[in-house]
Amino acid sequence: MYSFKEGGMEFDTGLERKFARFGEGLTVTDGTVIEGYASLFGDCDKGNDVVQKGAYSASLRALEASKARVKMLWQHDPAHPIGIWDEVREDARGLYVKGRLLEGVEKGREAAALIEAGAIDGLSIGYRTVRAAKNDKGQRLLTELELWEVSLVTFPMLPSARVAAKGDEPSDEFLRELAATFEDARRDLARP
Numbered sequence: 001m002y003s004f005k006e007g008g009m010e011f012d013t014g015l016e017r018k019f020a021r022f023g024e025g026l027t028v029t030d031g032t033v034i035e036g037y038a039s040l041f042g043d044c045d046k047g048n049d050v051v052q053k054g055a056y057s058a059s060l061r062a063l064e065a066s067k068a069r070v071k072m073l074w075q076h077d078p079a080h081p082i083g084i085w086d087e088v089r090e091d092a093r094g095l096y097v098k099g100r101l102l103e104g105v106e107k108g109r110e111a112a113a114l115i116e117a118g119a120i121d122g123l124s125i126g127y128r129t130v131r132a133a134k135n136d137k138g139q140r141l142l143t144e145l146e147l148w149e150v151s152l153v154t155f156p157m158l159p160s161a162r163v164a165a166k167g168d169e170p171s172d173e174f175l176r177e178l179a180a181t182f183e184d185a186r187r188d189l190a191r192p
Contacts, residue, residue, distance in 0.1 A: 016127055032101040032112055034083075038123045038150045039095035049132075049140045056090050058130075059147045063088075071149040072099055074107045076126055078149075082108040085150060095125070097150055111152050124153045 029035070041053045063070065070088045074080040085099035102108040114120040131144035 016129060032083075032103060032108075033098070034101065034115075034152075035098040036096070036123070037094045038097045038125050041092075041094045044139055047140075048138065049142055050135075051094070051142045051145070053092070054090065055142050055145045056095055056147050058144060059127075060088060060090065063147075070097075070147055072101075073126070073149045073151040074111060075153055076124065076149070076151045080107050081105070082111050082152065088147075088150070095147075097123070115152070120152055120154055122153050124151045125149070126151065 039051050039056075041051055041055075044050050070085050071078075071081055072083040072085050074082045082105055083099050083101040085097050087096070087098040089096050101112045103112065111120060125147065126149040128146040128148070129142060129144075130146050132140050132142050135141055
């Protein structure tokens with residue numbers, strides 16, 4: 001979870017992120033087409049979370065019904081969309097994504113070059129937990145997630161490695177802006 005402080009009070013944005021390394025499951029073709037898994041079901045991550053099969057289904061149905069898309073962002077920055085996810089779906093293995101980096105966008109061109117050079121090797125999902133439960137192993141079983149975005153990232157954003165542990169902590173202003181962006185998107189999705 002990411003939080004910010006304002007006026008002596010701490011506010012929780014409710015936003016979480018998970019990382020998946022490209023590895024053999026993700027392919028990049030023609031320098032701009034990305035295809036693979038952004039999340040795998042049943043695997044316990046370093047944050048002791050396990051995403052369950054079906055966790056994204058309600059969110060994906062709501063997005064489809066409102067004709068909205070999961071965003072493709074650069075480093076989880078809502079000010080830097082870099083492409084389009086043409087396909088986002090659940091299957092027996094996990095959350096499959098296929099999309100295109102937009103070469104007409106500066107960060108999209110940069111991302112394509114960095115992927116080709118091997119400098120970028122990961123995907124990270126941005127989501128809000130809707131339902132979760134603990135199992136007898138102390139793991140958090142994520143049963144329903146509200147998916148907001150899938151980002152290309154340089155470094156993992158694992159729950160056990162908080163933002164501050166990765167270097168500079170994001171500013172309170174950035175977190176407020178991010179939370180406001182997602183809240184605006186949530187309101188847009190809720191409109192009939």
